[in-house]
Amino acid sequence: MIEMQNVKKSFGNNEVLRGVSAVFESGKCNLIIGKSGSGKTVTLKCLVGLFEPDEGSIFYHKRDITKMEFDEKKKIRQEFGMLFQGTALFDSLSVESNIRFPLDMFTDMSDSEKADRVNFCLKRVNMTDTNKKFPGELSGGMKKRVGIARAIVNNPKYLFCDEPNSGLDPKTSLVIDQLIQEITAEYNMTTVINTHDMNSVMGIGDKVIFLHEGLKYWEGTNKDILQITEGELFDFIFASDFLKDLRRRATY
Amino acid sequence: MIKIFQSLGEYLLLMRATVSRPEKARMYWIEAMRQCYSIGVGSLPIIAIISLFMGAVTAVQFSYQLRGIGLVPMWWMGSIVRKSMILELAPTLSALLLAGKVGSNIASELGTMRISEQIDAYEIMGVNTRSYLIGPKIIASLLMFPMLVVLSVFLGISGGWLAGILGNFYSTSEYVRGLQDAMKSYDIFIMFIKSVLFAFTISSISCFKGYTVEGGAIEIGMASTQAVVQSSVIVIIVNFLVAFLML
Ligand SMILES: Nc1ncnc2c1ncn2[C@@H]1O[C@H](COP(=O)(O)OP(=O)(O)O)[C@@H](O)[C@H]1O
Ligand SMILES: [Mg+2]
Numbered sequence: 356m357i358e359m360q361n362v363k364k365s366f367g368n369n370e371v372l373r374g375v376s377a378v379f380e381s382g383k384c385n386l387i388i389g390k391s392g393s394g395k396t397v398t399l400k401c402l403v404g405l406f407e408p409d410e411g412s413i414f415y416h417k418r419d420i421t422k423m424e425f426d427e428k429k430k431i432r433q434e435f436g437m438l439f440q441g442t443a444l445f446d447s448l449s450v451e452s453n454i455r456f457p458l459d460m461f462t463d464m465s466d467s468e469k470a471d472r473v474n475f476c477l478k479r480v481n482m483t484d485t486n487k488k489f490p491g492e493l494s495g496g497m498k499k500r501v502g503i504a505r506a507i508v509n510n511p512k513y514l515f516c517d518e519p520n521s522g523l524d525p526k527t528s529l530v531i532d533q534l535i536q537e538i539t540a541e542y543n544m545t546t547v548i549n550t551h552d553m554n555s556v557m558g559i560g561d562k563v564i565f566l567h568e569g570l571k572y573w574e575g576t577n578k579d580i581l582q583i584t585e586g587e588l589f590d591f592i593f594a595s596d597f598l599k600d601l602r603r604r605a606t607y
Numbered sequence: 608m609i610k611i612f613q614s615l616g617e618y619l620l621l622m623r624a625t626v627s628r629p630e631k632a633r634m635y636w637i638e639a640m641r642q643c644y645s646i647g648v649g650s651l652p653i654i655a656i657i658s659l660f661m662g663a664v665t666a667v668q669f670s671y672q673l674r675g676i677g678l679v680p681m682w683w684m685g686s687i688v689r690k691s692m693i694l695e696l697a698p699t700l701s702a703l704l705l706a707g708k709v710g711s712n713i714a715s716e717l718g719t720m721r722i723s724e725q726i727d728a729y730e731i732m733g734v735n736t737r738s739y740l741i742g743p744k745i746i747a748s749l750l751m752f753p754m755l756v757v758l759s760v761f762l763g764i765s766g767g768w769l770a771g772i773l774g775n776f777y778s779t780s781e782y783v784r785g786l787q788d789a790m791k792s793y794d795i796f797i798m799f800i801k802s803v804l805f806a807f808t809i810s811s812i813s814c815f816k817g818y819t820v821e822g823g824a825i826e827i828g829m830a831s832t833q834a835v836v837q838s839s840v841i842v843i844i845v846n847f848l849v850a851f852l853m854l
Contacts, residue, residue, distance in 0.1 A: 405727055425735070429630075432733035443728040446719075457732045460634050509732075 362411035373569035389566035395549035436506030444490040451486040642747035658759035662766030670776040685785020688767035697759035702805035714834035717817025718827035752806035
């Protein structure tokens with residue numbers, strides 16, 4: 356479980372987060388949704404300590420990451436896995452070496468143990484026979500899978516995904532979403548996902564937080580969200596007039 | 608002006624942060640070896656060609672001047688080429704070439720890693736990127752630059768010999784006599800001092816420029832250009848200071 360308390364973050368005069376509090380639960384996919392530029396990535400980067408909030412706290416089981424020294428941060432990050440928006444695979448390393456990197460750097464596993472673990476993770480994301488390829492040779496969907504494999508190789512307690520579906524076709528998006536959902540349940544991880552994709556919200560939104568103008572505007576589940584009939588969130592979900600019209604006519 | 612001092616401060620802080628205990632020494636070692644290969648082997652051809660021709664040009668031009676005067680024995684040429692290569696041409700020209708090649712390479716590699724969030728990805732894993740990504744590059748430069756400079760000296764001297772023989776300025780035995788004349792180990796010492804200072808200047812400035820890029824592809828290009836320009840300027844200044852203070 357992760358608890359965000361009154362987090363504020365500005366860049367110069369740009370107040371991106373104006374006091375956001377939220378709880379991200381374990382064993383669930385916690386979604387942060389909002390328009391482009393609403394501060395989803397900034398929130399995620401505050402959570403993992405890449406950005407330092409101007410104010411507020413972020414607790415990982417009573418441990419406040421915003422107050423941690425560099426060495427403590429390094430330690431808690433051993434429990435993190437992150438899938439970046441552009442995957443951030445290391446260009447100069449093969450698929451296999453990318454996934455093995457955290458094991459090489461932080462464990463004393465033998466080469467064969469590492470190879471087993473790497474192959475297990477690759478298999479888990481349905482990517483076999485690509486061990487020796489380089490990131491430049493993979494398609495967008497494949498890169499995301501490798502990104503997920505790298506994120507989970509160290510058995511993280513917390514998984515962070517920044518727009519896991521961006522740049523993917525709807526069908527591949529669905530596969531990636533399902534994969535993240537299954538892995539979250541399987542290992543009882545606390546998973547936080549940024550998205551603006553309504554298919555993901557409906558598919559895996561165990562818990563949904565809607566960011567608007569630097570504040571948490573709404574919070575609920577994917578079941579609740581369809582009940583909305585007006586306001587900013589309504590505009591966001593039913594983006595087109597056509598959909599709005601459909602929603603207004605529908606009865607639940 | 609304030610901005611210059613601000614950058615300087617950030618640069619010094621970054622350099623201090625690169626010194627830390629490695630998470631795993633073996634991984635740092637592997638990375639340093641990879642960098643040595645890319646800096647050393649990658650720069651060999653250009654350094655070789657330039658040095659050979661610099662030695663040759665030095666020989667031709669000095670021979671032309673000395674013959675005009677007519678009072679100086681031609682066997683001095685060996686000594687002149689050797690001294691120019693060791694004291695000035697090999698370290699300084701190599702450094703300027705390497706500022707262009709290695710400097711832009713380092714800055715754009717780190718800049719790309721920054722923009723594509725690869726640096727963030729390392730950080731999230733718990734890697735101290737300031738030491739893991741910058742340290743090995745500086746170490747590799749400190750190791751490889753002096754070797755390249757030594758190579759440059761030898762090739763420059765060979766170039767001088769070739770040019771002299773082809774142009775009939777002096778015989779091989781005259782040239783060799785000059786080479787052996789009044790050899791000072793202090794010159795070699797200065798050469799190593801210069802190589803090491805230049806290596807640190809170029810690699811650290813380029814790492815700083817690349818590591819701190821913000822924005823996108825255009826900013827990477829700018830950072831890489833700045834890395835080359837600024838490290839070249841500092842190299843020339845350091846070169847003067849070494850000559851002024853130590854010769
Ligand atoms: N490193 C940064 N420096 C300055 N401004 C930033 C930085 N990162 C994000 N921002 C600003 O924060 C706002 C929110 O961005 P972001 O969190 O990336 O939005 P999104 O919800 O699309 O992920 C934007 O206005 C952006 O310009
Ligand atoms: Mg974003």
